[in-house]
Amino acid sequence: MSNAIKETDFHFPGQQGFYKGKVRDVYMFDKELIVVASDRISAFDVVLPKPIPYKGQVLNQIAAKFLAATADIVPNWVTSTPDPNVTIGIRCEPFKVEMVIRGYMSGHAAREYQAGKRTICGVEMPDHMRENDPFPTPIITPTTKADEGHDEDISREEILKQGIVSASDYEQLEKYTRALFQRGQEMANEMGLILVDTKYEFGKVGDKILLIDEIHTPDSSRYFYADGYEENQAKGIAQKQLSKEFVRQWLISNGFQGKDGQSVPEMTDEIVESISDRYIELFEKITGEKFQKANTTEIESRIEKAILSHLGQKIN
Template sequence: MSQGITSTSFQFPGQVDFYRGKVRDVYIFEKTIAVVATDRISAFDVVLPVPIPYKGQVLNQIAFHFLSATAAAVPNWVSLSPDPNVTLGKRCTPFKVEMVIRGYLAGHAWREYRDGKRVLCGVPLPDGLKENDPLPEPIITPTTKASEGHDEDISRDAILKNGIVSEKDYLQLEAYTRTLFRLGTEMAREKGLVLVDTKYEFGSYEGEILLIDEIHTPDSSRYFYMDGYAERQAVGEPQKQLSKEFVRQWLIENGFQGKPGQSVPEMSPEIVASISHRYIELFEHITGKTFVPADSSDMEGRIKAAILEHI
């Protein structure tokens, strides 16, 4: 198995800036960007110390699959993907919010609800719900977009009151978010999956609002298997998931939630391999395609050559 690629540090002709996110290295040019999906993995807003082989390829190719499939309904930033780990596209100015949308009470929303909250990001929730129950209708629960550290829940009213996004633009973000979630839900259903919740990010490019970043990947989304969902829910069994939640659960069980003073548990080769296999499983299940591992003999050279050819 590939050892994975932790980071890149290229310098290209015409490059004006560089940004390293939690899992992506972004090379910035005057009008375009080249995004390299590395094999870094984050949870609880902390980058874990060991890369996951093929994770970057999985994320990049799933995102490209869905960005291509939804482009007619919601315009996005992508121009082409010249390498399994690389996508090139328009350089947008990001909005400083992440648009989280939830169709089911799971993950962070469930933990808040379990602890007694009945209003999440300004959205009221009914009493009597169980973990992983469907919500009466999908709800949008935005977060701030932190440059580092934890993103924070925020309400629509607070976004508008603080001028983070104009009302006109925010209404468009909401409309695009609901459209994408509907399309993502339909595409997941065709593959026997339930799209539980996900997040979208947007930016502006020459006055137009575009979808940016990745969509419907295991890093940004949570999926349940449709088969057996109702039966498991009826008897209170955990749902079978296809998402990054299993990584979070493993960390929680080993005493880590990204809180001060906590240390990331040791990631054994067996744990790393199991995470890699789960990412590949999601790729094949959600896209219906067979995963073809990219040549890993010289990943940095391969990635650099692909970007140089198209910038």
């Protein structure tokens, strides 16, 4: 097994703060953020006990590719990627909502629909839809961005009523979200895939809105294989997915859904390696590029050197 990054604990000159997310370690400076994509993996809002080799590199490089490919639509936070696991960019004030957009009746929307609901986040869903059918037009179903706990569904009207985002900014976020999703779908189609749903996060520096975080990765998006989609829908067969869903299904089949009293099943070396292999497969199918494994013999040292070089410092 290759080495993997479970966590980092660097201390850089000029550093003002540190934040450890579920999968990323964020080093804060006056005007920039340095984000290390660790190999931690989460499911059901729980960080699993073992990291997955190359997972951080996979997500970081997919995000870098799609952020670069959409920079003509909306400016983004990235200024450089000095290491396969590191992204450096502009520190801005994040909007307190995540812009979720759905092209198909899948995932959370399908579960709500099957429970008899015909409205999600204030958006009406047509009658007589089946799971994984396309919506007539993609729908935006925002969530609150919780500092702790779970994100919650919220409507456009409630966002404006509570003053979470101004009307003019929210209108711009919706325009950016639809344009990004259209570009993402076009790029997915070129790879023989369908971009089913995804989420975008935005921030602001002064009066300028920036696209932040990662986009179009298998952790933030759901993909179907285009080949066989129509036939599967006609027969009522589950669609073949390209996402983190396989990890959730492994956990569910072993009695874990993040509920009280449940224990994460044993992550054997074989399980860890198989998840790593799947993430590499996801990278190659989504990008159409061959995955180049980074050197992991001294992975923390490699990352620290890259960041110090960016900061203009020499490592001791």
